[in-house]
Amino acid sequence: MLKPHEIVLESFRIIESEVGEHTFDAHEWPVVRRIIHAAGDLDLIHAVSFTRDAACEGVRALQEGVPIVTDVNMVAAGVHKPARAALGVDLHCFIDAPEVAQSAREQERTRSYCAMRKAVHDIGSAVYVVGNAPTALFALCESVSQGRVSPRLIIAMPVGFVSVVESKAQALALEVPVITVHGRKGGSAVATAAMNALLLMATDQTS
Structure with a gap:
């Protein structure tokens, strides 16, 4: 029976065998490979997009100790703790903050938007990871457009049927590095996989 680490390596071997040649660079491919692994979906190789050298910029930001912000707790829970600790990177998610719930009621907005x-x-400048709520991505895009924040990287991977494609389009139009999955696909597992690939590269690991 394969050990847990061996299962991951074998999964990566199968992915690489079935994908074959691709155009992703040395920083991008580990991100794409982990996304495919998390989703069990080889078709995602055609959907993942990087702007402004996003993978390399993400690794650099993490090595500099830039904090991570996630839209929901499920994304935060999956972030690789040993790699984050090794880099001294803080992790923030405000979805359950009492003032967020109050703002959401008063403004008739989603908690994700207000968080x-x-x-x-x-927090300000950070690596922002959106793996669930398009309203969170809209809020981030608005803040960037208004000059309130300049993220070091946005992982834009909300999932679903309402406003998902539109929110990703807004993110891609920003003059900041973005990693996204085009279309309706995405989700917490996929966003976390992308984040963990960057963390592992930042600590000189690739698996």
Whole structure:
């Protein structure tokens, strides 16, 4: 029976065998490979997109100790703790903050939207990971467009049927590095996989 680490390596071997040649560079491919592995979906190789040298910029930001902000707890829970600790990178998610719930009620907005606005105000420049809520991505895009924040990287991977494609399009139009999965696909597991690939590269690991 294969050990856990061996299972991951064998999965990567199968992915690489079935994908064959590709155009992703040395920083991009580990991200794409982990996304495919997390989703069990080889078709995602055609959907993942990087702007402004995003993978390399993400690794550099993490090596500099730039904090991570996630839209939901499920994304935060999956972030690789040993790699994050080794880099001294803080992790923030404000979805359950009492003031966020209050703002959401008062403004008739989603908690995800208000949580992201709070993150922009409280944390500022960071690696932002959106793996669930397009409203969180809209809030981040608005803040960037308004000059309130300049993220070192945005992992833009909300999932679903309402406003998902539109929110990703807004992110891709920003003058900041973005990693996204085009279309309706995405989700917490996929966003976390991308984040963990960058963390592992930042600590000189690739698997």
